[in-house]
Amino acid sequence: MRQQGRxxxxxxxxxxGVSRTGGAMRAAPARRTGGADAGAATPSAAETAGAxxxxxxxxxxxLIPARIFVGGMLLSPDRIFLLLAFVPLFFRLVGGKVGPxxxxxxxxxxxxxxxxxxxxxxxxxxxxxxxxxxIVELFGxxxxxxxxxxxxxxxxxxxxxxxxxxxxxxxxxxxxxxxRRLLISEIIGAVFPTYPYVNFDQRIxxxxxxxxxxxxxxxxxxxxxxxANLYFLSRDRLSKALPQAGLAGFMTFxxxxxxxxxxxxLQFWMIVWxxxxxxxxKVLAGLGVLGYVVIxxxxxxSPVSVLISxxxxxxxxxxxxxxxxxxGMQNVMGSPIFGIGxxxxxxxxxxxxxxxxxxxxxxxxxYGIPSFVLLALxxxxxxxxxxxxxxxxFGQKQCRTAYMVALTGLLFTLATVxxxxxxxxxxxxxxxAGVWIAQAGDxxxxxxxxxxxxRRGTARARxxxxxxxxxxxxxxxxxxxxxxxEPAAPGRFRPARRPPPTRIR
Numbered sequence: 001m002r003q004q005g006r007x008x009x010x011x012x013x014x015x016x017g018v019s020r021t022g023g024a025m026r027a028a029p030a031r032r033t034g035g036a037d038a039g040a041a042t043p044s045a046a047e048t049a050g051a052x053x054x055x056x057x058x059x060x061x062x063l064i065p066a067r068i069f070v071g072g073m074l075l076s077p078d079r080i081f082l083l084l085a086f087v088p089l090f091f092r093l094v095g096g097k098v099g100p101x102x103x104x105x106x107x108x109x110x111x112x113x114x115x116x117x118x119x120x121x122x123x124x125x126x127x128x129x130x131x132x133x134x135i136v137e138l139f140g141x142x143x144x145x146x147x148x149x150x151x152x153x154x155x156x157x158x159x160x161x162x163x164x165x166x167x168x169x170x171x172x173x174x175x176x177x178x179x180r181r182l183l184i185s186e187i188i189g190a191v192f193p194t195y196p197y198v199n200f201d202q203r204i205x206x207x208x209x210x211x212x213x214x215x216x217x218x219x220x221x222x223x224x225x226x227x228a229n230l231y232f233l234s235r236d237r238l239s240k241a242l243p244q245a246g247l248a249g250f251m252t253f254x255x256x257x258x259x260x261x262x263x264x265x266l267q268f269w270m271i272v273w274x275x276x277x278x279x280x281x282k283v284l285a286g287l288g289v290l291g292y293v294v295i296x297x298x299x300x301x302s303p304v305s306v307l308i309s310x311x312x313x314x315x316x317x318x319x320x321x322x323x324x325x326x327x328g329m330q331n332v333m334g335s336p337i338f339g340i341g342x343x344x345x346x347x348x349x350x351x352x353x354x355x356x357x358x359x360x361x362x363x364x365x366x367y368g369i370p371s372f373v374l375l376a377l378x379x380x381x382x383x384x385x386x387x388x389x390x391x392x393x394f395g396q397k398q399c400r401t402a403y404m405v406a407l408t409g410l411l412f413t414l415a416t417v418x419x420x421x422x423x424x425x426x427x428x429x430x431x432x433a434g435v436w437i438a439q440a441g442d443x444x445x446x447x448x449x450x451x452x453x454x455r456r457g458t459a460r461a462r463x464x465x466x467x468x469x470x471x472x473x474x475x476x477x478x479x480x481x482x483x484x485x486e487p488a489a490p491g492r493f494r495p496a497r498r499p500p501p502t503r504i505r
Contacts (some may be wrong), residue, residue: 005249019226033429047296051148051149051150052153052154052157052266054085054144055144055148055149055154055157055158055161056161057081058078058081058144058148059158059161059162059165059310060077060165060374061076061077061078061080061081061422062077062078062222062422062425062426063165063169063212063422064077064188064212065182065183065184065185065188065194065195065212065213066188066191066192066193066194067192067193067194067195068080068192068193069193070077073129073133076421076422078422078425079133079137081138082136082137082140082144082425085140085143086136086139086140086143088142089140089144089147089148090149092426093105093143093146093147094449097147097400098146098147098150099439099442102381102382102385102435102438103378103381103385104379104381104382104385104431104435105146105376105435107374107375107378107381107429108139108142108374108428108432109139109380110374111371111374111375112135112138112139113133113135114368114370114371115128115131115134115138115367115371116135117136117338117437118129118338118339118341118366118367118368118371119131119342119367121338121341121342121411122338122340122342123341123342123343124338127342137424137425138424138425138428139428140187140425140428141424141425141427141428141432142195142428142429142431142432143431143432144429144432145428145429145431145432145433145434145435146433146435149432149433149436150439151436152395152396152399152438152442154436155208155399155403155436156233156399157301158433159226159229159230159233161442162226163226163230163244163247166223166226166247166248166251167247169184169211169212169251170247170251172184172211173209173211173251173254176207176209176210176211177207177209180197180199180207182195182197182210182211182212184211184212186210186237191380194268195210195212195213195214197210198210198214198215198216200216200431203256204256206254206256207256207287207411208254208255208256208257209251209254209256210280211256211489213421213422213423214420214421215258216256217255217257217259217260218419218420218421218422218423219251219254219255219260220251220252220253220254220255220257220260220261220262221252221255221257221259221260221410221413221417221419222254222408222422222423222426223248223251223252223466224252224263224264224409224410225248225262225409225426225430226244226245226247226248226251226406227245227248227249227267227409228245228254228267228270228271228401228402228405228406228409229403229406229408230247230248231244231245231246231271231402232271232398232399232401232402232405233398233399233402234478235398241461242279245496249268252264257417258317259357259413259416259417260413260417261409262409262413262416263409263412263413264409266408266409266412266413267405267406267408267409269364270284270405270409271346271405274401274405279401291342300304301322320353320357321350321357321358321416323348323351324356324358324361325358325359325361326343327346327347327348327351328356328358328361328362328365329361330346331345331346331365332361332364332365332369334346335365335368336364336368336369337368337369337370338367338368339364339365339366339367339368339371340365340366341366341367342366345365355418357416357417357418358414358415358416358417358418359414359415359417359418359419360372360414360415361415362418363375371461378431379411379431382431382434382435382438383407385435385438385441386400386404386434386435386437386438387400388438388441389437389438391440391441391443392437392440392441396437396440399437400437402421403433403434403437404434405428407430407431407434410427410430414427433502458477481501
């Protein structure tokens, strides 16, 4: 009989992570995984601190306009960072330390391998060094976001550094606007070669800001990503969200380039849509599809041509982008599998500029249609898993909305501009930096308790497997003692939740 009583008591014992105090059940704090998958190891405090330092160094490397040549190869600060970090981060990914391999990891990896194959077929062994550094830039940038941004804390930390970088550069931007001098490049130029100043004509009476980038377009597109992120990450504190998002919008506008400004406008209207409709994103997507069909039916031009025409500052650049689309597609159809590589693209003699203002089309033209398909599928797989993530906390949902709005603006804008250098590295980083959101959803579905909702200053406790909530407990206080249990007759066991008493025979 004593053995039966012990077995009965063991069966009624609280599950792992739950303690019994004064006859009442109280949930012990769940271990957080920083948004990693339930099957992944929880990052230690040292790893988290190390990731924060690496993220800060990575962002700094993108903003140092130095050009270091070693053996005829250009090694910019971001390339040096990626060369040093590539192997450790790669084995961190394939070793399962950041969760299981996901479809986006495979597709982005295949995209980079296809680029390497296409370039080798087009140019042979003479461009092996260039092929290698291209893969380091593209997949290395993705690895930084994928393996160092593992949760809400990391994501918020990166955009905190993003704000610091804007504040640091702001005085130099104002000086450049007034004097057309790149002071940071002049200082660095005393030691290393740096980017030359691109002397563009003024627009609306203002100078186009280049700052620490090679071109004003890259400057504006880089900072445009901060508009939605800095707003949604602090939307519960508008006194913080509006100035930070406004600063990102100001930096974007200072480029006076149509593509970055278009990205910023798209994010602004999506912010308004979310505020007015309560985040009815499916309705917005449906309206977008409907608008595309209506334009296709009513216009004598393709919807892409219409978007390009109205997404630029003047009709001259708009017409040039339409021509790029037309003749670029002819180049794609001429070499659909492996592309033309780095060779000059075929166009009419009167199109003297070799500028190619369409990132997506350039992927297919240089490396073949499969490269575009693999990249598009990788991004689509990531978006699908992120948008379908369930059980996210309030803070994680904020991060998801911020990430998706900024990514949407970026993806649409790349149809009217090409990115290269540190901005292309940042683009790949941003793709990888959102994967943790899908893994956080997997963790919640697997049964790990997400963070509380928007309530601040309280911590909820949950009773074991039933999911029923107990009273909210203010943070920093010990929970109130539970009432003393009713005296039970000998041999009788009374759980705190008042199910029918169980007699131990």
